[in-house]
Amino acid sequence: MKNRVDIHRVSLFQVKVLAQEIYDKYFKVAQAQPRGVVAKLGNIVAQIERACQKQHMSTRDSGTGWRELLTTALNELTLLLQEDGVVSAYELHSSGLVQALLTLLSTSCWDEGLQQDKSCKLLRQRQRVFRNCFKVLSRYSLPRV
Numbered sequence: 001m002k003n004r005v006d007i008h009r010v011s012l013f014q015v016k017v018l019a020q021e022i023y024d025k026y027f028k029v030a031q032a033q034p035r036g037v038v039a040k041l042g043n044i045v046a047q048i049e050r051a052c053q054k055q056h057m058s059t060r061d062s063g064t065g066w067r068e069l070l071t072t073a074l075n076e077l078t079l080l081l082q083e084d085g086v087v088s089a090y091e092l093h094s095s096g097l098v099q100a101l102l103t104l105l106s107t108s109c110w111d112e113g114l115q116q117d118k119s120c121k122l123l124r125q126r127q128r129v130f131r132n133c134f135k136v137l138s139r140y141s142l143p144r145v
Contacts, residue, residue, distance in 0.1 A: 037087050040080060041095035047073035048100045055122060067129055070104075074133035105130060 051070035058066060077097075080087060092098060104126055107119055 038091055038095055041097050044073045044077050045096045045100045048104055070129050078133060
């Protein structure tokens, strides 16, 4: 009976050592360097947030820089989404993209302290840019039935 227990302990130890080696060799490295898609999504999220910030800081004369930044970010997103199987739902959510899009397409923390008509105007501008980017996507990528 004691022999069985010893054999069991040795095999458990061997499994633990092997598991640690596999983790160190494959998973630790993968966690340290996220997939390229996750990095791209992170950059898109940062661009969306910068565009919103620039929109609120812009004056009437220099108010178009945020549009170009937002358009670039959304075009990169549309290209990424067009490729089947490249981005998982988990990656979309964990990258912060869902929250960034919610902030972009609804009244956000950036709108606090503004008059309601100004806040609505800024929101409509952001929504228009979003619609235009995704309208182009649907026009070229979806087959007509």
